[in-house]
Amino acid sequence: MFYDFKKIEEKWQRYWEKSSLFKANLHPGHKKYYLLEMFPYPSGKIHMGHVRNYTIGDVAARFKILEGFDVMHPMGFDAFGQPAENAAIKNKTKPGTWTHKCIKEMKSELKKMGFSYDWDREVSTCEASYYKWNQWIFLKMFERGLAYRKVSAVNWCPECATTLANEEVIDGGCWRCHKKVEPKDLEQWYLKITEYKDRLLEDLALLKHWPQRVLSMQENWIGKSEGIEIRFKLKGSGAVIPVFTTRPDTIFGATYIVLACEHPIAKELIGGKPQEKEALEFIDKVSKKSNVVRSSSDVKKEGIFTGSYAVNPVNNETIPVWIADYVLMEYGTGAIMAVPTHDQRDFLFAKEHNLPMRIVINPLACSLELKAMNEAYEGEGVQVNSGKFDGMPSPEAKKQIAAWMEKEGMGCIKTNWRLRDWLISRQRYWGTPIPVVYCNKCGVVPVPFKDLPVELPKDAPFTGEGGSPLTKVKKFIEAKCPKCGGKSRRETDTMATFFDSSWYFLRFCSPKFKEAPFDKNEVSYWMPVDQYIGGIEHAILHLLYSRFFTKFFKDLKLVDFSEPFQCLLTQGMVLKDKEVMSKSKGNIVDPDSIIKKYGADTLRLFILFAAPPETELEWDDRGLEGAHKFLNRVWRIQENLKEKADTALVRFMHKTIKKVSEDFSAFKFNTAIASLMELTNAIYQSGTDKEVFLKLIIMLSPIAPHFCEELWHTLGNKESIFKSPWPVYDHKMLIEETVTVVIQVNGKVRFKIEVPFGINQENVKELVLADERLKPWIQGKPAKNIVVIPNKLVNIVV
RNA sequence: GCGGGGGUGGCGGAAUGGCAGACGCGUCGGUCUCAGAAGCCGAUGCUGCAAGGCAUGAGGGUUCAAGUCCCUCCUCCCGCACCA
Helix, strand or coil: CCCCHHHHHHHHHHHHHHCCCCCCCCCCCCCEEEEEECCCCCCCCCCHHHHHHHHHHHHHHHHHHHCCCEEECCCCECCCCHHHHHHHHHHCCCHHHHHHHHHHHHHHHHHHCCCCCCHHHCCECCCHHHHHHHHHHHHHHHHCCCEEEEEEEEEEECCCCEEECHHHEECCEECCCCCECEEEEEEEEEECHHHHHHHHHHHHHHCCECCHHHHHHHHHHHCEEEEEEEEEEECCCCCEEEEEECCHHHHHHCCEEEECCCCCCHHHHHCCCCCHHHHHHHHHHHHHCCHHHHCCCCCCCCEEEEEEEEEECCCCEEEEEEEECCCCCCCCCCEEEECCCCCHHHHHHHHHHCCCCCCCEECCCCCCCCCCCCCCCCCCCEECCCHHHCCCEHHHHHHHHHHHHHHCCCEEEEEEECCCCEECEECCCCCCECCEEEECCCEEEECCHHHCCCCCCCCCCCCCCCCCHHHHCHHHHEEECCCCCCEEEECCCEECHHHHCCCHHHHCCCCCCCCCCCCHHHHHHHCCEEEEEEEHHHCCHHHHHHHHHHHHHHHCCCCCCCCCEEEEEEECCEEECCEECCCCCCCCCCHHHHHHHHCHHHHHHHHHHCCCCCCCEECCHHHHHHHHHHHHHHHHHHHHCCCCCCHHHHHHHHHHHHHHHHHHHCCCHHHHHHHHHHHHHHHHHHCCCHHHHHHHHHHHCCCCHHHHHHHHHHCCCCCCHHHCCCCCCCHHHHCCCEEEEEEEECCEEEEEEEEECCCCHHHHHHHHHHCHHHHHHHCCCCCCEEEEECCCEEEEEC
């Protein structure tokens, strides 16, 4: 009664592996298709998120195979990272041992899903044969000044006892453990991603097939803002405070200056002033507040007068200099010019502290009155109180004032960016060693290329006590300086794991290549990735870093494209009871248990049918049973095949081929499945022959591959179903003999008529007007207008 | 605040400006059965006895025709954010 999914799935998984069906081969002149899903961290078990991500990818890959493409569909493991160290401490094992065990387990789970990976290309980032090239890339960057060391206040996660990149800090907390991140002064390695900021921003325009959401997130993150840096001279000393603004049109309304508490000149300014003690206390108080508290916008803006004054260069006005908590040292110059009338934050601050205001822009419709204002006017308008710019529209004044100020030497036009250089040092063991040594004589010395890889020592102690285990391995630390041969100390920090994943898609093209990170020929054949699929959580970090690396390789002339991923699909999350599945919520559905109960094909079918790929998917046990029921329904058809299918069914099949082909190409798997269900329903109505049934099976095969392969062979085929061509539809068969035309009166559907396909407009009109059913609706009134949409609809307006 | 994406039956979700709710789940009914399960067949937006009327977050507009296009507003989700 039920098909034996367990037997079938194991059988075909073995068959596919033995016949190397999914081995990607390079055939110059063929159409290639590189399909990539984000490789997983090997935690040991796959979860529903993986199942969804990889099922979407697998269907796309198998569809392209059937369409005759050379498909490369590789898989590997993002194998470095902290969980392995935690596991090593907990289980008294080694991170490597634990990781390899997890990879083995995870691979076996992936295989149970029947994914069409070319396992010959598997890479794991924790192998020296892989991370050697991380080090190679790092050294190439070092050569070009793109990898450098600097001391700065870094994001420190006390829980993970390591530093974090800006991108890894989310809401002030660590992206992994969510603990509050603290500032800490450390000398660390950075990658100069800011050198590529313009290209990273501009080339977003090339990514026509990326989701708008991801593009705008990247744009936000890079954060370009154009304006002018204005030089305000201090009254007395004549020292200059530079101030960045995007609103030069408001400069004549700048009535005071505000410094960030951390501004280097702040303490200098208050020195010897009557309010010195109070001001120092204020600075101290603010510095103790966390960034999260400081940046919540509903908090009252606090500040204190420094006792010093500056001069507004455009009108030589003397204006006070304040210190306040609402100005950030990290952005711009750490000092702002305050225009309370045209900036809401300045407005609130000025009201609070009784500071002067002046209107310099009037809205087009009315005139502002200082006394009547209860918020700042931030819109466009016409300049007033702005010297020779009075009467000019403010957008024009924005440009002209900036140009004039630059000419007069009052400031310079400048672009500010939010993007910061990428901090890659991590105080961890399970990562790629940064290939440098520190020599007392020669300073920072890179390890020569010929000495790569710098291998991770296998015998580091895992005690769970603070600090990286690498700092305790004497043999590793003690090194010979490559320059002078003298005693030197090896770098014990390792690279952030996002380094590893920033180029793995290139390694897949030639996973065993020994001369370079990748073989240029293979890469020029397979790259760029035609379709990349993964979670939205990587919208910034991983995708931005991968784009950066690709541009770097282009500059090295190792690749000839600027963007690594042509099309991007970000699949939605799998929810249970409207919440993300998680251990802490206890709402996890384990894929393995579903495979045992219903088989992988049912799981694949359900997960594709329940929602479009991009949207969230609500897990539903009953929907899963429905999917299983459908497969059984298809299974039963083979027992009752007819000699010859009806013409109507054959026509419907051609329509289905068209619809499913289009839907698969557009990743609309849910509606493709709906069409296949309709065809199945039609077969149940009229019966079918083998020909039609085999076409149905081929169309279903990317989704339920084991199931379809079994039916395919049962019906007498010898080769794999994935060696057969994708069905083509016959245009002629799409044309029906008769069509149903909807008759509307005044836009409302009243009845329908059957007419021959392609009947001319006049004839349809005649038929309709003569129809008895029309009479009650028009009551003898003459038709004002008759709209005929051929083969579809007639609308009579009376 | 800025940027992006949504809001359609009891539920998941369909609809190149042309029959709103495909397909599935659920529910109800029938068939088969000693009985049940599984199959199979049918019904299922709301309202109304019916003819019909009303329905795509709210309100306006364009159009012969609007879930779809335009305007105003409400609301939810995501990202960035005292970013000057």
